[in-house]
Amino acid sequence: xxxxxxxxxxxxxxxxxxxxxxxMCCWLRRxxxxxxxxxxxxxxxxxxxxxxxxxxxxxxxxRGFPNILLVTADNLGFGDLPCYNPNSEIxxxxxxxxxxxxxxxxxxxxxxxxxxxxxxxLLTGRIPQRHGLVRQLPGLExxxxxxxxxxxxxxxxxxxxxxxxxxxxxxxxxxxGFAPGSRPTERGFDEFVGHASxxxxxxxxxxxxxxxxxxxxxxxxxxxxxxxxxxxxAAIDFIQRHSKGDRPWFCYLxxxxxxxxxxLNRRPGENNEWQAPDWAFEACxxxxxxARPEKRYQAVVYALDFALGQVLDCLHEAQVEDQTLxxxxxxxxxxxxxxxxxxxxxxxxxxSGGVTCWEGGLRVPALVRFPGLVKPGTVISAPMxxxxxxxxxxxxxxxxxxxxxxxxGMNVIPFLRGRSSAxxxxxxxxxxxxxxxxxxxxxxxxxxxxEPWQLFDLGEDLRxxxxxxxxxxxxxxxxxxxxxxxxxxxx
Numbered sequence: 001x002x003x004x005x006x007x008x009x010x011x012x013x014x015x016x017x018x019x020x021x022x023x024m025c026c027w028l029r030r031x032x033x034x035x036x037x038x039x040x041x042x043x044x045x046x047x048x049x050x051x052x053x054x055x056x057x058x059x060x061x062x063r064g065f066p067n068i069l070l071v072t073a074d075n076l077g078f079g080d081l082p083c084y085n086p087n088s089e090i091x092x093x094x095x096x097x098x099x100x101x102x103x104x105x106x107x108x109x110x111x112x113x114x115x116x117x118x119x120x121x122l123l124t125g126r127i128p129q130r131h132g133l134v135r136q137l138p139g140l141e142x143x144x145x146x147x148x149x150x151x152x153x154x155x156x157x158x159x160x161x162x163x164x165x166x167x168x169x170x171x172x173x174x175x176x177g178f179a180p181g182s183r184p185t186e187r188g189f190d191e192f193v194g195h196a197s198x199x200x201x202x203x204x205x206x207x208x209x210x211x212x213x214x215x216x217x218x219x220x221x222x223x224x225x226x227x228x229x230x231x232x233x234a235a236i237d238f239i240q241r242h243s244k245g246d247r248p249w250f251c252y253l254x255x256x257x258x259x260x261x262x263x264l265n266r267r268p269g270e271n272n273e274w275q276a277p278d279w280a281f282e283a284c285x286x287x288x289x290x291a292r293p294e295k296r297y298q299a300v301v302y303a304l305d306f307a308l309g310q311v312l313d314c315l316h317e318a319q320v321e322d323q324t325l326x327x328x329x330x331x332x333x334x335x336x337x338x339x340x341x342x343x344x345x346x347x348x349x350x351x352s353g354g355v356t357c358w359e360g361g362l363r364v365p366a367l368v369r370f371p372g373l374v375k376p377g378t379v380i381s382a383p384m385x386x387x388x389x390x391x392x393x394x395x396x397x398x399x400x401x402x403x404x405x406x407x408x409g410m411n412v413i414p415f416l417r418g419r420s421s422a423x424x425x426x427x428x429x430x431x432x433x434x435x436x437x438x439x440x441x442x443x444x445x446x447x448x449x450x451e452p453w454q455l456f457d458l459g460e461d462l463r464x465x466x467x468x469x470x471x472x473x474x475x476x477x478x479x480x481x482x483x484x485x486x487x488x489x490x491x
Contacts, residue, residue: 064164065248065397066370067324069239069311070155070389072122073304074115074173074199074259076365077334079348080301084365088346090301091284094309095367098328102369103378103416109385109438110332111408113354113361113431115198116147118331118386119254120176123154125390125407129430129490136198137175140210143197147177153402155390156188159250162397167247169238170194172231172254185216189252192216193234195227200256201265202227202275208264226277228257232307236314243318248397253311258300260335260342273341276300293341322371325396329386330364351464357429357436357445358464373417382415383438385427406489428486437483444479453480 079085081092083099084106111121112128120133128134133148159166169191170184178196185192193215197207204223205213213220213230222230235253242249263272274296278288280303281296290296308328315321334345336353347353347360354361366384368374387409394401395411410425426439436445441459446452455469455476469476 065162065166067239067243067248067320068159068166068250068393068396069315069324069326070250070252071308071311071326071328072119072172072254073328073330073365074254074256075332075334075345075354076258076301076304076330077345077347077353078330078350078360078363078365079346080258080334081365083367085346085348087348090298092301092305094305094312095328095365097309098312098326098367098369099377101376102326102367103374103376103380103418105366105368105380105384107381107383108329108364108366109362109383109427109429110329110364111386111429113332113356113429113434115173115259115331116175117431119173120148120152121408122329122331122386122389123176123252124148124152125155125387125401125409126152126405127387127408127428130406130408133176134431137177140208143175143207144178146179146182148182150181150187153405154188155393156250156252158390158394158399158401159397160188161399162248164247166397167242167245167249168252169235169249170252170254171234171238172252173198173256173259174254183214183217191238193220194231194254195256199259199262199265200227202256202261204265206265226275226303228255228303228307229277231255232310235311239311239314239320240318243320250393254331255304255307257304258297258345274300276303280306294344297344325368325370325373327366327368327389329366333360333362333364336360349463355431355434356447357431357434359443359458359462361431361434362429362436368416370416373413375418378418380415380418382412383425383427384412384415385409388412426482426486428483435483437479437486439479439482442475442479444476444483455479 080088080090081095082088083096083104110118112118114136116136117128117133120131121128124131131149131152137143137147156168159168168189170189172194174184174194174196175198195212197212200207200212203226205211205227211219213222231253235251238251261272261274266272274293276299280299281288281290284299284302286295286299315324333347333353335343336347337343350360350363352358352360391401391407391409391411392413395413401407426437429436433448436443441457443456443458444453446454453469453476454467455472456464457468
């Protein structure tokens, strides 16, 4: 087709075809049909989808493929942002802006309700039981150990296979292993500024008694600089430099905010309190000496919002916002474990929070903006989850996924533009003793393997208050059987 411009709807048809092809390939692999006729069909669908995408390449962006900005927050609750919860007292004008300029996803899930595991699933497109990192990395030994299996393929490694290989940068919290061979610049990222651990002091950048800030693999000392601002500045520098060239870029910006403060990172005698810059407290109408934890938390989230705004402004100033997909999500729900002064985030109206398989642990705020593809100010209710981002980004970059790897997501670009519904999909969750599976509006949950399954209709009971297991035994049996199919695919 050369450079002939086609009607916009024709380019959208391409995304529908890619979604069908990639989802069919994933289904065939999960069903164990990766050999023989199944493998041939899967390969054919991959080639068909890829050819449709490449044929339309000029419609994606003037330079070819779109830039991708993936932003994550750390333990930000479903009910923290005003664009999700009108009763929230947190000031978040830039999250509101992103919601207005793009779409708000109301049924987006993290693959795990805890930091380490959710990040591994996000970057691999695979559930924890498939990639093997099923627990939070413990202490110095765990955070600086191997972590995620080095054989796992990450998003930046896939994007490096594009016809114009993506320039890749990671700026923020890593938390999936930092031993030699496990660090970001050894896993597909060209640049890295961030920390290895699951949490660090926002100003001193230490994890327990170890300094924990790096540029590449070398220690970086920026004591006194607020970590949220530091990571935003590094991402902005990356975007400004690489938007001048002719290659697309992938910027992964995993903020450590608003992760709760850890007493293990404090000096003797210091209060363990939420940390934010003085200007963030002032903007929220608070004193820097504010004692109430819930108010200090508001300043932490406001500083995160301000940093997001700086990055969005950078896209505009670099004249690349129209050719950049921006995707934001929280890594898991806010923790609601009853810890005084710590568990102050909100998952309203969802039940419970982090480290559980209730909705408050798994369903997270997520926003997406892609001018010309995502209609501004829309609400997308199709159920999706973090493993969908790997195949979606691969499709945008026209990169086929490895045939010998089972992926648990699908290309959701058509869902982001509001054309298709994904309600027939099932989503499998397992963390520690907690288990859950969702299919359509129905969900089964149990907190220990010895408990009977509870059944909920999320369409009518978002708070998961009315157990319908005895009322709808057939539906319960159907979801338990679907979970068994997931377990069979893990063998």
